[in-house]
Amino acid sequence: MAIRWPLRLCAIFCLFAVATFPCASAQKPSDPWLTVSAPKGHSNGKTVVLISGDEEYRSEESLPQLARILATRHGFNCIVLFAVDPKDGKICPNVNNNIPGLEHLKRADLMIILTRWRNLPDDQMKWIAEYVESGKPVIGIRTATHAFNLKNSAFQKYTWDNKTTEYEGGFGRQVLGETWIAHHGNHGKEATRGVLAADQMTNPILTGLDAQSIFVPTDVYEVRLPLPGDSVPLVFGQVLESMEETSKPVEGPKNSPMLPIAWTRTYRGTAGRSARVFTTTMGSALDLQREGVRRLLVNAVYWSLGLEKKITPGLNVDTVGEYSPSPFSFRSLESWKPGKTPSEM
Numbered sequence: 043m044a045i046r047w048p049l050r051l052c053a054i055f056c057l058f059a060v061a062t063f064p065c066a067s068a069q070k071p072s073d074p075w076l077t078v079s080a081p082k083g084h085s086n087g088k089t090v091v092l093i094s095g096d097e098e099y100r101s102e103e104s105l106p107q108l109a110r111i112l113a114t115r116h117g118f119n120c121i122v123l124f125a126v127d128p129k130d131g132k133i134c135p136n137v138n139n140n141i142p143g144l145e146h147l148k149r150a151d152l153m154i155i156l157t158r159w160r161n162l163p164d165d166q167m168k169w170i171a172e173y174v175e176s177g178k179p180v181i182g183i184r185t186a187t188h189a190f191n192l193k194n195s196a197f198q199k200y201t202w203d204n205k206t207t208e209y210e211g212g213f214g215r216q217v218l219g220e221t222w223i224a225h226h227g228n229h230g231k232e233a234t235r236g237v238l239a240a241d242q243m244t245n246p247i248l249t250g251l252d253a254q255s256i257f258v259p260t261d262v263y264e265v266r267l268p269l270p271g272d273s274v275p276l277v278f279g280q281v282l283e284s285m286e287e288t289s290k291p292v293e294g295p296k297n298s299p300m301l302p303i304a305w306t307r308t309y310r311g312t313a314g315r316s317a318r319v320f321t322t323t324m325g326s327a328l329d330l331q332r333e334g335v336r337r338l339l340v341n342a343v344y345w346s347l348g349l350e351k352k353i354t355p356g357l358n359v360d361t362v363g364e365y366s367p368s369p370f371s372f373r374s375l376e377s378w379k380p381g382k383t384p385s386e387m
Contacts, residue, residue, distance in 0.1 A: 075143035076122040078109040086117035091150040095125035096158035100327035110362035132381035144169035158185035177315025179346035184325035187214040188222035218321040220265045227261030227281040235280040250355035255334030263323040275302035327367030
């Protein structure tokens, strides 16, 4: 026997569905990327392109979740890109020379990148270079400090260890503020407690955060001090004795001084316009389980886009749907078989 729902109840349910779940009507099964649109009628008109592609920190898990938060909770239209194996169309972070869909950057208002040592072909890399030099904002997460390891590329200057004086350190150093140097904390053994910069407590990106907001299992990355240009440290990384949140800080030079793990700066591209840049060396998929890390990133999105007046302590940064991320680790190529296509995400 069919159940007849009252018209008012049907209307209420439809309104709830529209307000709660992102619209994925733009996603096609054949698309090698993931489209996460804002709920119908709730878009703020801004498009964010999130670029994943690292072998260790599970950006293929964290960035779709961040996109869902940005779309569902805040009205951003998001497109998530992945390292894709061209042989079968499946996501495979160990394939370091293929991230389809980078042409979406042409209409992006913000690029969020978490890649590691990608060797992209020129016809893909050109979209990133065009975006970076346009003066539009950039958010770099964790291994984005060493996002590219290009070989014989027309865009060689962006590679992580570029030696030319005018672009030393490539994309990481020149755009984000630092390239890869080394692990400062003992990787996988010494976790990180975030210490908010005392002189930046009124910075809009730190809105809603306090001394207990940030703990992550990822270790502190080494950076050179002072950070270049107009960089402003927002969060410092206190190296802990173990992977437990309650563990004590390591004594000695690892915490004296503490190194920044989140900062802002500007980058002037070849188009002559200065872009707002936010960088954090936190950012494994496990880190995104922490409310403080999600809040820091969401606040940074608003700030990067010049929307800092919309940041409030009560911004909703709850995860959307089930989120059970994998621990950070390297995996063999075989362990990714069978994988998922982007549309299956």
